[in-house]
Amino acid sequence: MIRRHVTVLTGTALAGLLVSGCGGAGSHDSESAEGGAEGAETGGDSRLDAVLEEGVLDVCTTGDYPPFTEYDEEADEYEGIDIDMVRGLAEEMGVEIEWVRTSWDDLMDDYLADCDIAVGGISINADRAQQVFFSRPLMADGKTPITRCENVDDYRTIDQINDPEVTSIMPSGGTNQIFAEEHYPEGNLVTHDNLTIFDELAEGNADVMTTDRSEVLWVANEYEELCAVNPDEPFDYFEKAYMLPRGDTVFAHYVDQWLTMSLHDGTYHEATSEWFGDDVEIEVP
Missing domain, CATH: 3.40.190.10 (Periplasmic binding protein-like II)
Structure with a gap:
């Protein structure tokens, strides 16, 4: 890899x-x-x-x-x-x-x-x-989207992700859920086990995940199917x-x-x- x-x-x-x-x-x-x-x-x-x-x-x-x-x-x-x-x-x-x-x-x-x-x-x-x-x-660090590589252009902005047709996946209880609920109130938000959450994303069972830039960069190294969307322009700090x-x-x-x-x-x-x-x-x- x-x-x-x-x-x-x-x-x-x-x-x-x-x-x-x-x-x-x-x-x-x-x-x-x-x-x-x-x-x-x-x-x-x-x-x-x-x-x-x-x-x-x-x-x-x-x-x-x-x-x-x-x-x-x-x-x-x-x-x-x-x-x-x-x-x-x-x-x-x-x-x-x-x-x-x-x-x-x-x-x-x-x-x-x-x-x-x-x-x-x-x-x-x-x-x-x-x-x-x-x-x-x-x-x-800062919150940054990650998605399947072919979909990167579809999720570059908060407005693109904040859509009922877009499924955002996240673990429950942490800052990822807080961020998603605040910024994607119109989106389809689902929670999943943090240990296998990127498998779900890679398999196409969710559209995008917004998580910490540091995690996004590591995951992009581990999964050939997944790409960081805006790693140098996170949504927050x-x-x-x-x-x-x-x-x-x-x-x-x-x-x-x-x-x-x-x-x-x-x-x-x-x-x-x-x-x-x-x-x-x-x-x-």
Whole structure:
């Protein structure tokens, strides 16, 4: 299969997106979680302290969103860009990972109940930022259509897709569904399992999918039948990052420092090149 050149752009630094209030407790002691939310700037306990003390980092991920997170049922293990990254974080901390399998519908609830960090191609948006901190972004992105290659000219604009005769396919519960419902109210919107959604598109059982540019470029490499429509002119702009406990500036600062080093020392390039190819170009902030 011919590999296309892929350019991945990292976003401008968001060092510790600050939102007031207490964070939801994960599987660690609730007093530690509350200390991270309320006392991080005054020397109180942080989730970082609890993770280091217990030796376990609880990680939420969906496992259904390559190239960022994918669960291999046969091997019984996760793989992907963000999986490799969070494994590196755990190694740096000297702790083990406890994986928490979640879905896009349940991501926030599962994170607040059970996890220290959530990874796997997660987009920053205002609704999520009301409940969690985000790490500094790792990638700039935007919603972009993908369709069968012979149909590219039919779905270049929102107006073309927002049509009752056009079937847009999407997984439920994530930003793809939110975008489609907002921008294609007249379109025929259907949901499908994220693990086989591109098979449906390739087989012609749906007309188009609007998803993240990064995913579109990866899928276009994997499926000869599918082509990115406007990969250099996405419909909007957002950034991908990791979810962290709201209010815990100590933990957020630690993760951000580690990510800054990883973006500049080759760690992130190594994680992305396996999926996008060795010619990937990363513009770091």
